[in-house]
Amino acid sequence: MSPKKYLATALALVLPLLHGSAIASNDPPPAKPAARKAQPRGEDLLARTVFQTLLGDLALQRGDLRLGLDAWSDLAQRTRDPKVLARAVEVAGFARQFDRALELSDLWLSVEPDSQRARQTRSSLLVLANRLDELAPQLSALLEQDQANLAGNLMHLNRMLLRHPDKKAVQQLVDRVAAPYRRLPEAHFAMAQAAASAGDRLRALDEIEQALSRRTDWEAAALLRTQLQAELSPEQAAATLLEFVSRHPGLRDARLTLARLLVSVKRYDEARAHFNRLLRDHPDSPEIIYPVAILALQQGDSETGRKQLEHLLQTDFPDKSTVHFFLGQLANDRLQPDIAIRHYRQVTQGDQYLAARSRLAQLLWQQGQPEEARAMLRETRSTNSGEKTQLLLAEAQLLREAQQHEEALNLIESALQRAPDNPELLYEAALLSERLGRHDQLESRLQHLLSVKPDHAHALNALGYSWADRNIRLDEAQSLIARALALAPDDPFIMDSLGWVHYRRGDLHQARELLERAHALKADPEIAAHLAEVLWALERRDEASRLLREASQQHPDNDLLRNTLRKLQP
Incomplete structure (x- = not known):
């Protein structure tokens, strides 16, 4: 604010003080020298008041809270004017000098004992200063003074005390000031709210029933x-x-x-x-x-x-982005990729943003635009390393689904050079190594991951299943997969792995039980293939053949199902 505007503000505040006898001063009247005409008292006071007003506000503008507060406090105590006192209290509160603000509010109330604004300000200061024991009389006086707005003021009690940490103390305070107005439903509502915040649910329910009985x-x-x-x-x-x-x-x-x-x-x-x-x-x-x-x-x-x-x-x-995300899903389910792409492009923020970009990339890839799909993922904004990892994994998934496993692994390995202990990248690298038949690399990545995160259920399962599938180290495989299942007891894929270990070890009945539970949870083609092989070994060949036929109809391109069919029914 310019000096001229400060002066205008100061004059607007202090000129009304200089009319009549509004100013209370403890200074003795000035002596009147015989040889000089006495100066009007208002002129000296005006100059001093304007100076202190300017000094206080300029100090506050420059961040000198102490000087600004001192100037306004002195001016308030000298003039005892309600407007100046209100400003001084405001400055003290802003400076978080609550004791000083409360002293000034006391002076304000002594000058204007019936001022609701002064009492409300003092109540707010007592809340900020955590002096609830002194607050009850102030709130009671406010409620009594403002009978016309009593119901609304009762409803405001808990909002005013919302941030106070001692909820039991707040409950006691609200009970004390609201109890005299039990005839009003709002009083019971206020006491119910305070009781609920304090964890006194039965008392809260009782009070809210009282409120509803009256309204x-x-x-x-x-x-x-x-x-x-x-x-x-x-x-x-x-x-x-x-x-x-x-x-x-x-x-x-x-x-x-x-x-x-x-x-x-x-x-x-x-x-x-x-x-x-x-x-x-x-x-x-x-x-x-x-x-x-x-x-x-x-x-x-x-x-x-x-x-x-x-x-x-x-x-x-x-949240239009979420709406476009769901519409994109629906269009994709209806095999309308152009409409799905249009909706996914309009997901520009929110929780679904990354998922929408990943699905958009998949659709672009399926439409024969692989370079645009990958460029779009790389250009997607991310706010942290976790989001960057998710985008990288989405790109790797595109390559993996296109059977470009070597390029996908190179992409992940490059990222691991920058973040060698990232669990998600290590797990993805392990899966890609398995697809490429690089079992040593698979094991090294999973063991590194387990050294970083020993309770990673999927890493335990992947390592154990890798051994079980190759029919090696079956004791260790079973131990690892059992640990994984203890961490994720309802995961059908881990159940499938444990069932496969039991099959490799010749425990066909335990294998069948686990695989049937897994298949009931998730009718996955690989689980179906494993279960069919166990049923075949148990001489339940009609069941095995029916299961393979049904799974093959639903997943005609699944390699494991085709291989299992050829193996069992050459």
């Missing part, structure tokens, strides 16, 4: 009750909210919360009925359109999901 259609109270009940029993919360919505069918947020809660307890058809009602009442609300679309996709109704997502693009929904 039966209060949506905010019903939603707080739902939140509290859902922590104990989502089903009970859904039942209670369903009853409330039935009595008050026009409340949008309550029905929306109910629909989401029904999704969380997997009552999808009921949830969808409520979403459809909401969509009928609020057809252009992004808050409703988005969950309707996602629920439709979860239930396999891709057409409804697609229509709602396209509708969402016409609204002010802020």
